[in-house]
Amino acid sequence: MRLAPGSLVWLVLWDLRVRWRSLGYTRIGLSSIAIYAAFFLLLHGAAAAIILEPTNKFHTQAQALAVLAQWCLWGTLMMAMFGAVGLVRLLMAGPELALLLSSPLPLARVLWSRVLVFMVLVWSVNLMLAVPAADAGALLGHPRFLLAYPVSLALAALVAAGWLALAALLVRGLGVVRARQALWWLVGAMPVAWMVLVFVNAGAGNAGSDGTHSWTARAAGVLMAWPARALTGDAGALAACLAVAALALWVVQRYAAAPFHASLLTPDAPRARQARSARPMRWRSSLSLLFLSKEWRTILREPRLAVALFQQPLIALMFLYLSLQLSSLAAGAAAAIAETAGLLASYLGSLTISAEEAPGLLAAVPVPRARLIRLKCVAVLAPVIAAVAAAALAVALADPWAGLVALACGCGAAFSATAVEVAAPYPFSRRSFTRVAHGRRHRSPLDLLSISVMILGWAAGAWFLAGHHWWGAGIVFLVILVPFWQWWRDINREAILGY
Amino acid sequence: MMPEPGVPALCLADVVKRFGDLIAVDRLNLRLARGEFYALLGPNGAGKTTTLRLISGLLRPDAGRVEILGVDAAQAPERAKRPLAFVPDEPPLYGKLRLIEYLEFVAGLWAVPADAAMRRADELLGWLELDAARRELCENLSRGMQQKLALAAALIHDPQVLVLDEPLTGLDAHAARRVKDHLLALTRRGLTVLFSTHILDVAEKLAGRIGVIQHGRLLAEGRLDQLRARYGGASLEDVFLNATAAGS
Numbered sequence: 001m002r003l004a005p006g007s008l009v010w011l012v013l014w015d016l017r018v019r020w021r022s023l024g025y026t027r028i029g030l031s032s033i034a035i036y037a038a039f040f041l042l043l044h045g046a047a048a049a050i051i052l053e054p055t056n057k058f059h060t061q062a063q064a065l066a067v068l069a070q071w072c073l074w075g076t077l078m079m080a081m082f083g084a085v086g087l088v089r090l091l092m093a094g095p096e097l098a099l100l101l102s103s104p105l106p107l108a109r110v111l112w113s114r115v116l117v118f119m120v121l122v123w124s125v126n127l128m129l130a131v132p133a134a135d136a137g138a139l140l141g142h143p144r145f146l147l148a149y150p151v152s153l154a155l156a157a158l159v160a161a162g163w164l165a166l167a168a169l170l171v172r173g174l175g176v177v178r179a180r181q182a183l184w185w186l187v188g189a190m191p192v193a194w195m196v197l198v199f200v201n202a203g204a205g206n207a208g209s210d211g212t213h214s215w216t217a218r219a220a221g222v223l224m225a226w227p228a229r230a231l232t233g234d235a236g237a238l239a240a241c242l243a244v245a246a247l248a249l250w251v252v253q254r255y256a257a258a259p260f261h262a263s264l265l266t267p268d269a270p271r272a273r274q275a276r277s278a279r280p281m282r283w284r285s286s287l288s289l290l291f292l293s294k295e296w297r298t299i300l301r302e303p304r305l306a307v308a309l310f311q312q313p314l315i316a317l318m319f320l321y322l323s324l325q326l327s328s329l330a331a332g333a334a335a336a337i338a339e340t341a342g343l344l345a346s347y348l349g350s351l352t353i354s355a356e357e358a359p360g361l362l363a364a365v366p367v368p369r370a371r372l373i374r375l376k377c378v379a380v381l382a383p384v385i386a387a388v389a390a391a392a393l394a395v396a397l398a399d400p401w402a403g404l405v406a407l408a409c410g411c412g413a414a415f416s417a418t419a420v421e422v423a424a425p426y427p428f429s430r431r432s433f434t435r436v437a438h439g440r441r442h443r444s445p446l447d448l449l450s451i452s453v454m455i456l457g458w459a460a461g462a463w464f465l466a467g468h469h470w471w472g473a474g475i476v477f478l479v480i481l482v483p484f485w486q487w488w489r490d491i492n493r494e495a496i497l498g499y
Numbered sequence: 500m501m502p503e504p505g506v507p508a509l510c511l512a513d514v515v516k517r518f519g520d521l522i523a524v525d526r527l528n529l530r531l532a533r534g535e536f537y538a539l540l541g542p543n544g545a546g547k548t549t550t551l552r553l554i555s556g557l558l559r560p561d562a563g564r565v566e567i568l569g570v571d572a573a574q575a576p577e578r579a580k581r582p583l584a585f586v587p588d589e590p591p592l593y594g595k596l597r598l599i600e601y602l603e604f605v606a607g608l609w610a611v612p613a614d615a616a617m618r619r620a621d622e623l624l625g626w627l628e629l630d631a632a633r634r635e636l637c638e639n640l641s642r643g644m645q646q647k648l649a650l651a652a653a654l655i656h657d658p659q660v661l662v663l664d665e666p667l668t669g670l671d672a673h674a675a676r677r678v679k680d681h682l683l684a685l686t687r688r689g690l691t692v693l694f695s696t697h698i699l700d701v702a703e704k705l706a707g708r709i710g711v712i713q714h715g716r717l718l719a720e721g722r723l724d725q726l727r728a729r730y731g732g733a734s735l736e737d738v739f740l741n742a743t744a745a746g747s
Contacts, residue, residue: 283613298596302595360585365580
């Protein structure tokens, strides 16, 4: 079937194709599909194991649904995060839309296409959260779990509507440029707020009669009442969810169109030139200090990068959350620390080492490349190791062994993730990096997965070792090999002298 | 670093660079004396930028030798780069650093003492009319101002060899004139300049010697009058077209 050029579906498909290619894939190869399919199956297996393992009482649908509701809650949070990032990029980044705006397409169609793409991106997060749990539940003999699909779609629509409404309000109240900045900072603040919520609830986290913790039960009760009823097969609740989502989306789209239009027509204006040239500045000549300040200034002054940096610990919260269900808090904390350290170091390493903004400058300086790389590693590792040490100390106060494991595995994960960037840098432009957030890496799917597995491996090793399961050391041994494997696979080794 | 008398400022001997099957630079030989202003011309894809990147250390030659003031860039890269400055066609700036922070950073890379770097920065910013914007983020500068900043950064450590890739891109006529005059003044004080450009008029007015490359090979080299005599034509444009046509 050939789609009519300029139609809504045509626009959405083009946009999704561009998003896919921004991940580094120019076409959908069989190997990419195979690797992602394997990963997807693995997620399903993990979901089934997690649902079945802890209580071994999945016989009642109510308890199973409670678990699924928790997954959905996480999914909702993740959708909210990704939704905000996607919203700012899709709706608020004027230059990206210049072509569409200059075309004779109606504005409403452009808006709807962006909103639909936004919803698809938001909903795709559920591929990794609620969907595996729902599929596993269905395969285990509870087909009603498949209702998670329409329910999560309704949630995606609500998240989209919520962020659109907020964006419209901010644009009206603050103007377009400030609204963009405010949205970035809101996105950045959300993981912190969630972290606080987790710890507050963890403190009062007595298990409820149904096996869930009180805070999750309460949160699910407030946020997920209708979706949870819909998940049990309540047709009325399901219809209500979908109706409310559609209504919210329509209302917001109806009233957000004007600020949206305004945002498209208002480019990011540079601030007025500052005439503060008389203000003295203290010059430094220490290369190490200059390098560290350069690396950190260029990250923290870029809202997109800074927000993405603050979001990295988000996934680690999953370990804390699961630890409340499956294990001790200390073991979960050790795993969370290792995971966070790995993610942070990987993110910072890719920014500072692979996405060096001015390789042409550094290539020409009379400083050995090895020293430049060392300085970059220090810029990456110093803050991560400091954070790991502080967090490990907090864990050690409750459980000294778990604190020690957290310190060792956290440092190990950070060093391994940095070593991967040093061993196999994949240079790319930081400008394109910021334009497409932190998804753009021109590594093969196998490389990407191996890095993710390595970081997860450190977290799993920490989890098991903190629980005195010594075979966790075996996992650690395996993941230590990943940077060496990456070095062996590095196709850029000869081509790049670089800095 | 003072070179021994007779040592060329820049010397490329049989330099080869391949990208897969493509030979970007093919046994290229160049020799620039101190204080020389040399223009490297060539059609798109001729290997000009690759040549400049080989000299600056961004690329490693597959064969041949690059020497800067007599120092082999492969044997002692840090020593070879010390007297060199390179300005690529895209200004190598950090968008989120302020202009003055950027100059501080570049001065630190070449280990220029803080006091000297401050003085030099003031001079350069004044000369390039960037003084009012010294606390501005680099990303907020116009393209021309970014180009001027890249040039200021290249000159902050007082280099002896300056390699420029399309140095006048984005500059207005007034700024371009200032830059050209200043570079000529610097060459009279011993600075060696190698630059690539598509603006033949600039090469004709500034360069003491001109090299034309195509398919990575040096087709012609010499003063403008020598090239005219060899290839015919009244202007450098005629010479360039005749030389590249003969090379094809």
